[in-house]
Amino acid sequence: MADSTGQRLYSCFKCGNQVCCHDDIVSKNFQASHGRAFLLSHAMNIVEGPKENRNLITGLHVVSDIYCVDCLENLGWKYDRAYEESEKYKEGKVVLEKFKIVKHNWQ
Structure with missing residues (x-):
């Protein structure tokens, strides 16, 4: 993992593994099945x-569930393909459910 000194990070709520940087949040206005979620650039x-077709609020997408590498907790999903032109901006981006991540070493 790259040096993350001074960055505001989020960790897996279950095991504490660092999973994303605050600066990579594209949107905080996403909805998951259990509440709010963040759209991240990575x-x-x-x-x-595995990739699968899934009908989401915004239509049909090809997505992959995302798991913590340490404890294998399901944290959200990755958009692999969007069928609607207006949804293409999501391709390659990750959605993490807010309740599944915690702030890590924020001052």
């Missing part, structure tokens, strides 16, 4: 599950 220390 995440770290995660593994992806």
Whole structure:
């Protein structure tokens, strides 16, 4: 992992593994099945599950579930493909459910 000194980070709520940087948040206005979620440009220390078609609030997408690399807790999903032109901006981005991540070493 790259040096993360001074960065505001989030960790997996279950094991404390660092999974994303605050600066990588694209939007805080996403909705997941259990509440609010963040759209991120990328995440770290995660593994992806298999790609699958999933009907979400904004339509049909190809997504992969995202898991913490240490404890394998499901943290959200990655948009692999959007079928609607207006949703293409999500491709390659990650959604993490807010209740599944915690602030890590914020001053």
